[in-house]
Amino acid sequence: MDTLETRYRDLSVEEFDTRTLLANARQQAVQRKLDDFLIVDVDAHHYETESFAEIADFIEDPVMRYEAKYQGYGGQGISSQRGNYQNLTGRVARQSQARKEKTPAADHHRDIEVTKKWMDAISIDICCMFPTPMLGLGTTPRVDVEVSLARAYNRWLIEKVLAHEPRIKASLYLPFNDPAACVKMIEDFGDAKGVIGFTVTSPHYKGVYDNAYMKTYAMLEERNLPLIFHSAIAWGGDQHLQLCNRFMAVHALGFTWFNILHMTNWICNALPERFPKLKTVWIESGLAWIPFVMQRLDNEYMMRSSEVPGLKKLPSDYMRDMYYSSQPMEAVKNREMLECTFKMIKADTQLLYSSDYPHWDMDLPSTIYDLPFLDETAKRNILGGNAKRVFNL
Amino acid sequence: MAEVLVCRNGEMKDDTVRIVKTGDVEIGVIRHEGKYYAYRNLCPHMGGPACEGVRMPGIEELIAEDKTYIGQRFVMEDMHIVCPWHSYEFHLETGINTCDKALRLQKFNVTEKNGEVFVSV
Numbered sequence: 001m002d003t004l005e006t007r008y009r010d011l012s013v014e015e016f017d018t019r020t021l022l023a024n025a026r027q028q029a030v031q032r033k034l035d036d037f038l039i040v041d042v043d044a045h046h047y048e049t050e051s052f053a054e055i056a057d058f059i060e061d062p063v064m065r066y067e068a069k070y071q072g073y074g075g076q077g078i079s080s081q082r083g084n085y086q087n088l089t090g091r092v093a094r095q096s097q098a099r100k101e102k103t104p105a106a107d108h109h110r111d112i113e114v115t116k117k118w119m120d121a122i123s124i125d126i127c128c129m130f131p132t133p134m135l136g137l138g139t140t141p142r143v144d145v146e147v148s149l150a151r152a153y154n155r156w157l158i159e160k161v162l163a164h165e166p167r168i169k170a171s172l173y174l175p176f177n178d179p180a181a182c183v184k185m186i187e188d189f190g191d192a193k194g195v196i197g198f199t200v201t202s203p204h205y206k207g208v209y210d211n212a213y214m215k216t217y218a219m220l221e222e223r224n225l226p227l228i229f230h231s232a233i234a235w236g237g238d239q240h241l242q243l244c245n246r247f248m249a250v251h252a253l254g255f256t257w258f259n260i261l262h263m264t265n266w267i268c269n270a271l272p273e274r275f276p277k278l279k280t281v282w283i284e285s286g287l288a289w290i291p292f293v294m295q296r297l298d299n300e301y302m303m304r305s306s307e308v309p310g311l312k313k314l315p316s317d318y319m320r321d322m323y324y325s326s327q328p329m330e331a332v333k334n335r336e337m338l339e340c341t342f343k344m345i346k347a348d349t350q351l352l353y354s355s356d357y358p359h360w361d362m363d364l365p366s367t368i369y370d371l372p373f374l375d376e377t378a379k380r381n382i383l384g385g386n387a388k389r390v391f392n393l
Numbered sequence: 394m395a396e397v398l399v400c401r402n403g404e405m406k407d408d409t410v411r412i413v414k415t416g417d418v419e420i421g422v423i424r425h426e427g428k429y430y431a432y433r434n435l436c437p438h439m440g441g442p443a444c445e446g447v448r449m450p451g452i453e454e455l456i457a458e459d460k461t462y463i464g465q466r467f468v469m470e471d472m473h474i475v476c477p478w479h480s481y482e483f484h485l486e487t488g489i490n491t492c493d494k495a496l497r498l499q500k501f502n503v504t505e506k507n508g509e510v511f512v513s514v
């Protein structure tokens with residue numbers, strides 16, 4: 001028997017070499033004597049991402065060049081649909097620094113330590129914690145991805161955070177693209193420690209009036225768990241917002257737009273009449289949109305009530321029964337307007353303070369405390385009393 | 394008025410900040426292009442530590458004669474102090490907010506004597 005030469009290659013230590021990867025291709029070329037042909041490849045590629053730092057140096061507009069170098073390329077970089085320049089090319093300095101913050105060794109998750117640190121500094125007793133990029137998950141075309149990630153996140157949050165820290169609560173993510181999965185989420189996690197409600201992330205392209213959701217709403221009403229609409233942006237996913245070429249524009253409009261949309265549908269389909277005990281909370285759209293929608297819908301309702309026969313009172317009356325988070329409160333130089341807004345929404349009983357920390361447009365409790373038109377009781381209600389009542393804290 | 398020692402001249406590198414605390418008042422001393430600027434480390438917006446953020450030059454839009462948009466440029470001679478809490482920007486030279494002249498950082502005088510830098514409080 002001939003002895004065959006044996007060679008070994010250990011792939012765990014072997015360095016990558018294109019010639020090794022393409023050794024069989026070379027063999028084919030040799031067998032076919034391809035080197036005798038003129039071969040022209042009219043579509044070949046390289047990964048320009050690997051040289052992006054160099055390429056960015058060639059951008060002629062200096063401001064754009066700076067931004068490109070800061071954001072990078074691909075993923076969430078400058079060319080991505082989201083065009084993620086939310087932290088203003090480093091002007092919002094604390095976010096990138098906070099990631100490096102040291103926390104004492106503990107047997108629970110780092111997020112608990114970090115969260116308690118800022119809560120203590122700001123003077124917050126209890127917070128309701130929401131995710132950040134997941135607020136845009138509802139626009140993924142892959143429904144199974146939304147459901148899987150939502151379940152994973154909710155389970156992780158319950159086991160790693162809520163179970164260990166009574167000051168941190170959560171309103172769990174509802175995978176709104178899959179109504180049956182929403183029902184299961186409430187069944188599975190509605191009773192978990194620290195769960196105080198369920199959240200629809202507002203950038204979604206499903207009408208809240210769809211019959212498929214009635215079971216979800218009924219379950220929440222029965223359990224006395226509020227339904228939260230947490231707004232966000234969907235720059236890449238929304239055709240109207242794609243007309244915005246500045247983050248400021250998409251943020252100012254997007255964060256209000258999705259809640260305006262869902263609120264309008266919620267009212268026009270008389271869902272407050274169908275679920276009179278279901279508390280709805282509208283989060284992170286600021287306050288200025290609420291008087292706008294109230295006036296708009298009331299005016300239309302007076303002329304077209306036959307179209308929305310489920311309504312038994314003015315749209316604004318329903319909206320005054322709902323709850324709103326305060327941030328980002330549009331407090332720039334128009335006290336009178338703000339005071340009027342507080343009156344219109346019955347802020348004393350319906351407004352819930354929120355910081356949105358650590359995001360760049362966070363509000364401190366002083367934004368409420370310092371308002372000259374609020375008395376002590378109203379301040380206490382808005383800063384905590386209303387939330388205590390709504391969420392049974 | 395008291396003179397508070399900030400540093401020996403040359404001790405602070407260009408584009409760095411030293412926070413000086415005297416009594417209850419924190420002052421951010423910024424060295425930029427060889428000059429010292431001192432402002433109270435307290436933002437008039439919501440009370441953030443205004444001097445602890447980054448400094449960035451102002452930005453100007455470039456519009457052509459036919460009103461079309463060309464791009465942007467940094468205005469290097471107009472450096473801004475950017476508050477790290479919500480990015481309100483203030484002219485380094487004056488401490489005045491870039492959007493609302495009524496908002497400003499409290500400015501302090503800086504003097505150099507015998508190779509030492511002082512802020513007057």
Ligand code: FES
Pocket residue numbers: 436437438439440441442443476477478479480481
């Ligand atoms: S506190 Fe300085 S920008 Fe808000």
